[in-house]
Amino acid sequence: MKVLVAGAGGMLSDSLVKVLNKTHDVTEARIENLDITDKNGMEEMLSSPGPEVVINCAAYTDVDGCEDKKDFACAVNADGPKNLAQACKNHSIKLIHISTDYVFDGTKTGPYLEDDPVNPISVYGMSKLKGEENVREQLKDHLIVRTQWLYGESGRNFVKTILKLSKDRGELRIVNDQTGCPTYTDDLSHSIKTLMEKECTGTYHAANSGFCTWYEFALEIFTIAEMDKKVIPIKTEESKRDAARPANSVFDCSKLKRDTGFVFRPWQEALKECVAFLHT
Secondary structure: OEEEEEOOOOHHHHHHHHHHOOOOEEEEEOOOOOOOOOHHHHHHHHOOOOOOEEEEOOOOOOHHHHHHOHHHHHHHHHHHHHHHHHHHHHOOOEEEEEEEHHHOOOOOOOOEOOOOOOOOOOHHHHHHHHHHHHHHHHOOOEEEEEEOOEEOOOOOOHHHHHHHHHHHOOEEEEEOOOEEOOEEHHHHHHHHHHHHHOOOOEEEEOOOEOOEEHHHHHHHHHHHOOOOOEEEEEOHHHHOOOOOOOOEOOEOOHHHHHHHOOOOOEHHHHHHHHHHHHOO
16 A cells, blocks of 8 residues: 655654555655645645555644643644545545544543543643544544554653663652553554554554553563662652643553454563663
């Protein structure tokens, strides 16, 4: 397939290009070439001969920054996907849109299913939810993939931050009352590839299996890297962040398995592969 990755140059997009390039014709579109807030620019980019599939990785993901830049967050995370979906509809192109666990409030006691009630508690979550809604309203041939707690070999992420901070600080204070599924971008990219090739539509949850807190995530990073560091568990309110975070972000990915046969490996196993690459 001819695939256009919008928002290229980021952590997930880099991984997607690496994975998809092996079997598909992939074009990368960075913001300077494809600004999803620019309707006319998207029409030009997607005009004939255009791609068969667009994967939208473009987003404003600074969760705390969104609290102060609400208009910008909505322009990129809500209006941008609407513009992209309209352009895809005009040119009969399928759109794969990446979304987030932040569309939920985190109060559910068990893993979240795709059709569980949404209730974002931050500007970031609200803007991403509106982006989902706009894609659904504008384009029938769409696929929304919700994911969470991403880390990988490029871009800024928790694993790289923890390894870097460990060199500068004697001890680290990490939140221990938020639970989620650490997800390796390479594994997520393979799941998106499978969904695309199976021609799935609708909404799917995609995350590595198992779950932990951020504190437990950090401990596992140090264990794998064979580093002896003092990590102190703290509560969310002690972290003094501007935006609220869901206490529970764990996903149920059984729909993905049922419809495609794809099964994510345990997050600890995926983490070993990434840390081995980063910590050499």
